[in-house]
Amino acid sequence: MxxxxxxxxxxxxxxxxxxxxxxxxxxxxxxxxxxxxxxxxxxxxxxxxxxxxxxxxxxxxxxxxxxxxxxxxxxxxxxxxxxxxxxxxxxxxxxxxxxxxxxxxxxxxxxxxxxxxxxxxxxxxxxxxxxxxxxLPETTTETTIKTSSDKPDDHLSENFEAIWKEYPNKAGKKEAFRHYKKWRKESKEHTDEYLMAKLKAYKQDLAVNAWKKPMNGSTWFNGRFNDEYTVPDMNQPPIRAKGYQF
Known part of the structure; x- marks a missing residue:
């Protein structure tokens, strides 16, 4: 049956x-x-x-x-x-x-x-x-067949907007989205969750190193999100050089 x-x-x-x-x-x-x-x-x-x-x-x-x-x-x-x-x-x-x-x-x-x-x-x-x-279920927003309840990978533009909202430099959005789409479509290994985690690490790096300026969005989304960001453990005491008194 x-x-x-x-x-x-x-x-x-x-x-x-x-x-x-x-x-x-x-x-x-x-x-x-x-x-x-x-x-x-x-x-x-x-x-x-x-x-x-x-x-x-x-x-x-x-x-x-x-x-x-x-x-x-x-x-x-x-x-x-x-x-x-x-x-x-x-x-x-x-x-x-x-x-x-x-x-x-x-x-x-x-x-x-x-x-x-x-x-x-x-x-x-x-x-x-x-x-x-x-x-059949409707699958688009506004008055046609999209709804905001679509699954995360259905609309790359919606996923990108969520990530872009958190990015600290709003310049280069169009190119950033182009790089993002290419990366998401070609990469089966990485996910939006991975990108958000890298963005969180990057923002922490910027906060600790105030002299750094956030990259143009088109630059960061063009593979620079894979940079290694070393964020100091703020719970550890500072390293003191031998022979000096502080």
Missing amino acids: GLLIQEPPLQVLPSLAKAIGLNEAIVLQQIHYWLQKSSNIEVGHKWIYNTYNAWQKQFPFWSIPTIRRTITSLEKQGVIVTGNFNKAGFDNTKWYRIDYQKLESMSRRCDQNDQTMRSIWTDGADQNDQTNTNR
């Missing part, structure tokens, strides 16, 4: 899968659902936004490369349009909308019943009750 339907199943119309591909039809139906709920209006259209890691929460049976290929295929077919309306310049999270006119033109070339196909491609209001994907 464990593999029979006891949770919300994904649905897809065979006619849509025939027209654009099975994986593409599944992703497109999900985007369509969230667009009905979105209140993000840019350049006269509704948009949603999400990262590939967050998309994988909704499609856990696919790898991130598969999701990326599927979305790229939808872009090449012209059925979805992508953009970037993020407030932070370093945030590359993609925004998505559906080109419903393109889908309408494709529907005329399909051999399936035209009325059935138009019901999903042109009348979004009816689909909210019919699709079962509306019970």
Whole structure:
């Protein structure tokens, strides 16, 4: 019984899968659902936004490369349009909308019943009750599909902001974030907890050695966090040189 339907199943119309591909039809139906709920209006259209890691929460049976290929295929077919309306310049999270006119033109070339196909491609209001994907967990913030409860590795920009908040020199943030992303994506050994521990040691080193000035953020995040910081044990008595009286 464990593999029979006891949770919300994904649905897809065979006619849509025939027209654009099975994986593409599944992703497109999900985007369509969230667009009905979105209140993000840019350049006269509704948009949603999400990262590939967050998309994988909704499609856990696919790898991130598969999701990326599927979305790229939808872009090449012209059925979805992508953009970037993020407030932070370093945030590359993609925004998505559906080109419903393109889908309408494709529907005329399909051999399936035209009325059935138009019901999903042109009348979004009816689909909210019919699709079962509306019970999948939301995974983005604001009014679309992100929430602040995402797991730590889902959104690198959010993790970086938490670390940057503690960094003592606010110069070079854009480059610092670029170095941070490269390091997090290439390093399987190190974690954000490791970086925070190194930052704590660095700040202690600065406090003890007042003559030091905190490095530009782009410098420290470009590998200088791996420097060794020796912080004196303040509970130990100072070392006295032989032959001198203090």
